[in-house]
Amino acid sequence: MTTSATPTPGIPTPAADTNRLTITGAGLVGSLLALYLARRDYQVDVYERRPDPRRAGVDAGRSINLALSDRGWRALEGVGIAEAVREVAIPMYGRVMHDAHGNLSQQPYGQPGQGIFSVSRGGLNRRLLELAEAEAGVRLFFGQQCLDVNLRQQELHLRDIETGAEQHVGYQHLFGTDGAFSAVRGALQKTERFDYSQSYLEYGYKELTIAAAPDGGWVLEKHALHIWPRGSYMMIALPNLDGTFTCTLFFPFEGADSFASLQTPADVTEFFGRVFPDALPLMPELTDDFFHNPTSSLVTVKCFPWSLGDEALLLGDAAHAIVPFYGQGMNAGFEDCTVLDELMERHGADWQTVFREFQQLRKPNTDAVADLAVYNFVEMRDKVADPRFLLQKKIEGKISAQYPGQWTSLYSQVTFSHRPYAEAWANGQRQDAIMARLMKHIETEADYDRPEVQAMVEKELERAG
Amino acid sequence: MTTSATPTPGIPTPAADTNRLTITGAGLVGSLLALYLARRDYQVDVYERRPDPRRAGVDAGRSINLALSDRGWRALEGVGIAEAVREVAIPMYGRVMHDAHGNLSQQPYGQPGQGIFSVSRGGLNRRLLELAEAEAGVRLFFGQQCLDVNLRQQELHLRDIETGAEQHVGYQHLFGTDGAFSAVRGALQKTERFDYSQSYLEYGYKELTIAAAPDGGWVLEKHALHIWPRGSYMMIALPNLDGTFTCTLFFPFEGADSFASLQTPADVTEFFGRVFPDALPLMPELTDDFFHNPTSSLVTVKCFPWSLGDEALLLGDAAHAIVPFYGQGMNAGFEDCTVLDELMERHGADWQTVFREFQQLRKPNTDAVADLAVYNFVEMRDKVADPRFLLQKKIEGKISAQYPGQWTSLYSQVTFSHRPYAEAWANGQRQDAIMARLMKHIETEADYDRPEVQAMVEKELERAG
Numbered sequence: 001m002t003t004s005a006t007p008t009p010g011i012p013t014p015a016a017d018t019n020r021l022t023i024t025g026a027g028l029v030g031s032l033l034a035l036y037l038a039r040r041d042y043q044v045d046v047y048e049r050r051p052d053p054r055r056a057g058v059d060a061g062r063s064i065n066l067a068l069s070d071r072g073w074r075a076l077e078g079v080g081i082a083e084a085v086r087e088v089a090i091p092m093y094g095r096v097m098h099d100a101h102g103n104l105s106q107q108p109y110g111q112p113g114q115g116i117f118s119v120s121r122g123g124l125n126r127r128l129l130e131l132a133e134a135e136a137g138v139r140l141f142f143g144q145q146c147l148d149v150n151l152r153q154q155e156l157h158l159r160d161i162e163t164g165a166e167q168h169v170g171y172q173h174l175f176g177t178d179g180a181f182s183a184v185r186g187a188l189q190k191t192e193r194f195d196y197s198q199s200y201l202e203y204g205y206k207e208l209t210i211a212a213a214p215d216g217g218w219v220l221e222k223h224a225l226h227i228w229p230r231g232s233y234m235m236i237a238l239p240n241l242d243g244t245f246t247c248t249l250f251f252p253f254e255g256a257d258s259f260a261s262l263q264t265p266a267d268v269t270e271f272f273g274r275v276f277p278d279a280l281p282l283m284p285e286l287t288d289d290f291f292h293n294p295t296s297s298l299v300t301v302k303c304f305p306w307s308l309g310d311e312a313l314l315l316g317d318a319a320h321a322i323v324p325f326y327g328q329g330m331n332a333g334f335e336d337c338t339v340l341d342e343l344m345e346r347h348g349a350d351w352q353t354v355f356r357e358f359q360q361l362r363k364p365n366t367d368a369v370a371d372l373a374v375y376n377f378v379e380m381r382d383k384v385a386d387p388r389f390l391l392q393k394k395i396e397g398k399i400s401a402q403y404p405g406q407w408t409s410l411y412s413q414v415t416f417s418h419r420p421y422a423e424a425w426a427n428g429q430r431q432d433a434i435m436a437r438l439m440k441h442i443e444t445e446a447d448y449d450r451p452e453v454q455a456m457v458e459k460e461l462e463r464a465g
Numbered sequence: 466m467t468t469s470a471t472p473t474p475g476i477p478t479p480a481a482d483t484n485r486l487t488i489t490g491a492g493l494v495g496s497l498l499a500l501y502l503a504r505r506d507y508q509v510d511v512y513e514r515r516p517d518p519r520r521a522g523v524d525a526g527r528s529i530n531l532a533l534s535d536r537g538w539r540a541l542e543g544v545g546i547a548e549a550v551r552e553v554a555i556p557m558y559g560r561v562m563h564d565a566h567g568n569l570s571q572q573p574y575g576q577p578g579q580g581i582f583s584v585s586r587g588g589l590n591r592r593l594l595e596l597a598e599a600e601a602g603v604r605l606f607f608g609q610q611c612l613d614v615n616l617r618q619q620e621l622h623l624r625d626i627e628t629g630a631e632q633h634v635g636y637q638h639l640f641g642t643d644g645a646f647s648a649v650r651g652a653l654q655k656t657e658r659f660d661y662s663q664s665y666l667e668y669g670y671k672e673l674t675i676a677a678a679p680d681g682g683w684v685l686e687k688h689a690l691h692i693w694p695r696g697s698y699m700m701i702a703l704p705n706l707d708g709t710f711t712c713t714l715f716f717p718f719e720g721a722d723s724f725a726s727l728q729t730p731a732d733v734t735e736f737f738g739r740v741f742p743d744a745l746p747l748m749p750e751l752t753d754d755f756f757h758n759p760t761s762s763l764v765t766v767k768c769f770p771w772s773l774g775d776e777a778l779l780l781g782d783a784a785h786a787i788v789p790f791y792g793q794g795m796n797a798g799f800e801d802c803t804v805l806d807e808l809m810e811r812h813g814a815d816w817q818t819v820f821r822e823f824q825q826l827r828k829p830n831t832d833a834v835a836d837l838a839v840y841n842f843v844e845m846r847d848k849v850a851d852p853r854f855l856l857q858k859k860i861e862g863k864i865s866a867q868y869p870g871q872w873t874s875l876y877s878q879v880t881f882s883h884r885p886y887a888e889a890w891a892n893g894q895r896q897d898a899i900m901a902r903l904m905k906h907i908e909t910e911a912d913y914d915r916p917e918v919q920a921m922v923e924k925e926l927e928r929a930g
Contacts, residue, residue, distance in 0.1 A: 189663075193718075193762050197662035198654075253658075297658050 019043050022171035024146050024156065025178030026050075028121070029316030029333035031128035033177055035079045036341050038136030045139045046132070047158060047169070049178075052142040054126050064207060065238045065246050066124075067092070067116040067225070067327035069415045075334035078341060081131060085124060089117035090239045096224040097384050102278030106224070107384065107393055110412045111400075115223070116327060118238040146178065149187035151308055173351050174312040177333075180301055182318035188308060201298040201323060201377070203233070204259055205250045208289045210282045212243025219282050220245060227380055228276050233257065234381035235276055247279070248324075250298075250381065259295050298323045300370050306359040310351035313358065315340065320366035325376040326414060328369050332421070336362060368422040372414060392439055396431075398448050399457060406461050407431070434460045484508050487636035489611050489621065490643030491515075493586070494781030494798035496593035498642055500544045501806050503601030510604045511597075512623060512634070514643075517607040519591050529672060530703045530711050531589075532557070532581040532690070532792035534880045540799035543806060546596060550589060554582035555704045561689040562849050567743030571689070572849065572858055575877045576865075580688070581792060583703040611643065614652035616773055638816050639777040642798075645766055647783035653773060666763040666788060666839070668698070669724055670715045673754045675747045677708025684747050685710060692845055693741050698722065699846035700741055712748070713789075715763075715846065724760050763788045765835050769828055772820035780805065784824075785831035790841040791879060793834050797886070801827060833887040837879060857904055861896075863913050864922055871926050872896070899925045 021037050023030050026048035038044045068089060076082040093115040094108040109115060132138040141158075147166070148157040156169045176184025189196050213219050218239055220226055226237040226245070233252060237245040252258040257275075262268050265287035272280040280286065301321035306314040316333035339361060343354045383389040399407045410428030413419050419427075438460065441453050448454075486502050488495050491513035503509045533541075533554060541547040558580040559573040574580060597603040606623075612631070613622040621634045641649025654661050678684050683704055685691055691702040691710065698717060702710040717723040722740075727733050730752035737745040745751065766786035771779040781798035804826055808819045848854040864872045875893030878884050884892075903925065906918055913919075 193665040193764075195664050197664070199660050199662070200658040299658075 020045065020171075021173050021175065022156070022169075023047070023175045023177055024149075024184055025176065025182075025316075025318070026125075026129060026140060026142070027177065027179060027316070028125055028128065028330050029336065030175075030177035031125060031132055032075060032079070032334060032337050033175060033315060033340070034132040034138045034140075035081075035128065035136055036337050037175075038132060038138050039079060040341075040344055043137070043139075044132075045141065047141045047144040047146060047156060049145045049161065050142065051161075052129075052140070053122060054129060064121045065118045065240055066121050066330050067238065068119045068124075069116045069327065069331050071328075071335040071338075071418060072331040073117075074418060075338045078338055079131075081127070085119065085127065086117070088123060088241060089119045090241065091115035091117050091223055092225045092238070093223050094225075095384060096221055096226050098226060098228045098276070098278055099385065100230070100275060100277070105390065107390060108397070110409075110416050114412070114416050116225070116415060118225075118240070120240065146183040149174070149176075149184050149312075151187050151191065151312065154311060171311075173310060176312060176314045176318045177316045178318050180299055180317045180321035182314065184312060185301075185303060185314055185318050188305075188312065188314070189303070191308065194303065194305070196303045197301070198321075199300045201374070202252055202254070203250050203377075204253050204295040204297055205248050205324075206259070206290065206295050207293050208235075208247040208249060208283060209285055210237055210245035210247055210279065211284050216243045218243050218245070227384060228279060229381050229383075229385040230275055231382050231385070235279065236380070237279075247283070250377070253295075262290070265291070300374065302367060302370060304359070304363055306363070307355035310355060313355045319359075319362075320370060322366075322370045322373045323377065324373070325380055326369065326373040328373060328414065328421075332366055332369050335418075365421040368420075368425045369414070372410075372421065372425055388439070391442070391445065392435055394445055395438070395442060395448055396435065398445075399461075402457075403461055430464060434464065485510065485636075486638050486640065487621070487634075488512070488640045488642055489614075489649055490641065490647075490781075490783070491590075491594060491605060491607070492642065492644060492781070493590055493593065493795055494801065495640075495642035496590060496597055497540060497544070497799060497802050498640060498780060498805070499597040499603045500546075500593065500601055501802050502640075503597060503603050504544060505806075505809055508602070508604075509597075510606065512606045512609040512611060512621060514610045514626065515607065516626075517594075517605070518587060519594060529586045530583045530705055531586050531795050532703065533584045533589075534581045534792065534796050536793075536800040536803075536883060537796040538582075539883060540803045543803055544596075546592070550584065550592065551582070553588060553706060554584045555706065556580035556582050556688055557690045557703070558688050559690075560849060561686055561691050563691060563693045563741070563743055564850065565695070565740060565742070570855065572855060573862070575874075575881050579877070579881050581690070581880060583690075583705070585705065611648040614639070614641075614649050614777075616652050616656065616777060619776060636776075638775060641777060641779045641783045642781045643783050645764060645782045645786035647779065649777060650766075650768060650779055650783050653770075653777065653779070654768070656773065659768065659770070661768045662766070664765045666842075667717055667719070668715050668842075669718050669760045669762055670713050670789075671724070671755065671760050672758050673700075673712040673714060673748060674750055675702055675710035675712055675744065676749050681708045683708050683710070692849060693744060694846050694848075694850040695740055696847050696850070700744065701845070702744075712744070715842070718760075727755070730756070765839065767832060767835060769824070771824040771828070775816035775820060778820045778823065784827075785835060787831075787835045787838040788842065789838070790845055791834065791838040793838060793879065793886075797831055797834050800883075830886040833885075833890045834879070837886065837890055853904070856907070856910065857900055859910055860903070860907060860913055861900065863910075864926075867922075868926055895929060899929065 020043045023034055023044060023046040026046045030046060034044045034046050073082050076085055094106055097105045129140060133140055143161040144158045145161055146156055147159050150157065154171050156171060157166065158169060159166045174184060176182050178184055188194055210219065220237065222239050228235040233250055235247055235249045237247040239245050254260045257271065262271055268287050268290045272286060299321055300323060303319065306319045315336040317329065320332065322329050322332065340358055343357050347353045396409050400409060410424060410431060413424035413427060414421065438456060441456065442448065485508045488499055488509060488511040491511045495511060499509045499511050538547050541550055559571055562570045594605060598605055608626040609623045610626055611621055612624050615622065619636050621636060622631065623634060624631045639649060641647050643649055653659055675684065685702065687704045693700040698715055700712055700714045702712040704710050719725045722736065727736055733752050733755045737751060764786055765788060768784065771784045780801040782794065785797065787794050787797065805823055808822050812818045861874050865874060873882065875889060875896060878889035878892060879886065903921060906921065907913065
């Protein structure tokens with residue numbers, strides 16, 4: 001086996017016997033991490049439960065997309081594949097809200113030209129795997145279910161999902177990127193004094209489809225994330241390259257309007273006609289999708305520590321699974337790779353130090369983005385339908401334009417910057433307090449230009465330093 | 466098999482095929498629960514990992530005690546064994562604080578005559594097991610490690626700890642009283658949308674011993690719980706029948722004064738001589754105890770739901786493990802039995818209803834006592850050494866005596882009442898706010914009688930309604 005990477009100057013080259021690194025999970029974070037590790041001249045083995053997604057027939061038929069933003073882009077740039085991904089990503093420059101009468105309103109995400117990008121989860125994963133395997137010599141083992149991780153023996157207990165054959169595979173340094181239900185974390189949970197929480201929302205989600213136009217075009221504004229905010233629930237839609245949109249309905253499991261209450265195709269059609277009237281005609285496969293696609297749950301996982309000596313480290317959802325409402329799950333996982341790479345640059349193969357500093361640096365930030373993501377659900381399903389909220393966002397935009405560098409919205413700090421999430425959130429909370437004081441004096445957009453409001457803004461910004 | 470219990474009138478007698486109930490865990494809560502279930506004419510099987518504690522040689526040598534208070538007593542009364550337990554329990558009427566110079570101060574727990582009771586964990590457990598087996602025909606299977614619970618098949622996977630033989634045992638209705646590291650909860654954790662958290666303090670604890678006097682008597686006040694509060698850590702001691710006291714050192718795992726910093730017998734002796742000077746001469750086995758007894762961790766476990774249909778229910782530490790600082794762990798678990806019994810009285814063998822109402826009733830209260838227990842650690846290790854805090858407690862005692870029924874301290878509500886924990890804590894927080902206002906006007910005990918203070922107290926109580 002060879003790798004195409006050259007050693008980075010100044011970093012101790014790993015000794016032959018510690019040169020092999022093991023990853024569990026070849027999802028988005030696992031496959032990107034494999035690339036990062038291989039490019040530092042490690043030999044990387046990746047074990048993944050699912051079959052190879054590059055094989056025909058796997059994952060076919062469903063188009064699931066994700067919103068990629070600045071933190072994710074930086075991580076892709078770090079291994080030189082951002083440009084290739086950008087070619088198949090669709091920029092979304094703002095939200096388009098659909099009210100119950102089909103009326104639309106808009107809210108830009110940031111400054112003109114700033115956007116988040118709809119990318120295909122499967123496509124991105126396949127591209128990362130191809131690069132890892134072809135360019136960097138990473139060994140990928142698919143269809144290997146991890147039954148157990150023996151931390152003491154440093155051994156994975158694997159089961160081939162096709163043959164049923166079991167094997168034990170030793171590891172020197174293990175990277176657990178095996179997702180929200182991580183087997184590596186499951187093993188760590190049994191060690192002494194491991195803090196752990198998993199917390200579910202009383203909402204589930206289901207993916208649905210808005211069809212392409214007959215000519216293959218998009219039937220809604222292509223460069224936007226669409227939201228149907230309905231107070232206690234919502235639907236969103238992100239564009240795909242083939243003209244379709246993937247919709248996600250976030251909906252209570254139980255109650256009057258809920259997954260439990262929609263039992264027949266007629267129930268579903270009546271409900272969508274009543275609450276999403278402009279979307280219903282665009283969803284010819286609605287009832288098929290509704291009853292065939294799974295209803296998934298929404299979990300937040302927090303834990304600590306993420307590492308065991310120099311032997312094991314959790315990253316991505318395995319360490320910090322979050323709900324999807326800030327579009328930061330993948331981005332936070334990719335940022336893990338950036339931060340780990342910086343620490344490898346600094347400490348070389350001193351894995352104990354790398355792992356310890358990694359968890360110390362990342363834990364407060366992934367805790368913050370977990371809380372932000374839950375918080376943003378309320379904003380998306382409820383507040384964006386409130387004219388006062390939208391007015392406040394416009395006023396914030398004006399402050400931001402008038403005082404460049406002195407006011408960056410919380411959304412922009414999270415989405416369009418690399419500021420640590422915890423700092424972003426603390427700033428956002430200070431800004432919220434300022435806006436609450438300011439909005440008492442503002443009824444219309446024009447009020448922003450009134451001298452007393454201008455004076456207040458100036459004073460608040462001075463005080464905020 | 467026969468049982469000594471007669472069916473309660475008015476309750477549907479369980480059908481023959483649903484007559485068998487299964488319990489995992491024969492600790493304090495499991496063995497008391499077995500008694501409660503058997504006395505309602507169910508056939509009860511209990512599987513326990515440890516060997517039979519009634520066999521010679523098991524648990525010998527160490528005397529571990531617990532504080533039994535009103536909630537626990539009521540549960541014991543419900544199966545008619547309170548009087549027998551009271552004969553071997555030592556009442557403690559208050560705290561005795563030992564300062565760093567060996568000076569003592571006291572604080573009563575409640576009204577004169579009110580106390581909590583030091584009981585032997587092993588003795589109580591053995592007595593409950595004897596009663597369950599002899600009087601109620603419960604079948605006890607010891608040395609049966611539960612490797613796995615198959616919730617779908619309704620089957621326990623057990624392993625005999627002596628022979629290694631494995632067996633699968635079916636169940637109809639399963640009661641998980643298998644403690645903080647419950648296997649039943651482990652299985653529930655893998656079901657959909659199970660909220661779970663385990664959270665550790667950065668403190669551990671170690672049990673130590675104060676020896677009896679040569680004549681078999683007690684070298685410290687027998688009818689008190691002794692505390693050596695030292696700000697960031699503490700030691701406590703509870704009396705045993707044999708003249709000894711069992712001490713527990715609650716101590717940081719890491720740091721300047723910590724388990725990590727005491728590495729040799731000389732370290733330990735120097736440390737105890739410096740910070741617990743009056744205790745050191747009473748602890749001839751200190752260094753042996755210190756290096757032979759385990760250092761245990763302090764975990765809070767919260768989860769929900771506690772039940773799965775009519776098939777499984779968690780109780781006691783399996784559902785709500787708490788830290789020991791309010792002396793409520795066993796009492797809360799015993800209260801679970803009282804509440805479950807009331808629901809069986811109401812709903813008979815409608816287990817789904819019993820389980821659902823049980824978790825709805827108990828969850829807010831066990832969450833409250835979990836938080837109270839963490840909160841009380843600060844009180845015990847730090848505040849009880851503060852003269853202002855002790856003055857405040859004296860003033861509270863005066864209010865309580867002057868306005869009987871209108872002011873019951875939080876401690877008394879938790880310890881000497883059956884008021885739901887959540888209500889007690891909410892009351893306690895209101896009282897804290899009142900005392901903060903009142904104490905601004907009080908410098909000495911005598912100040913309480915000043916007319917303006919008397920007027921304030923009257924007003925506050927009126928407002929509190």
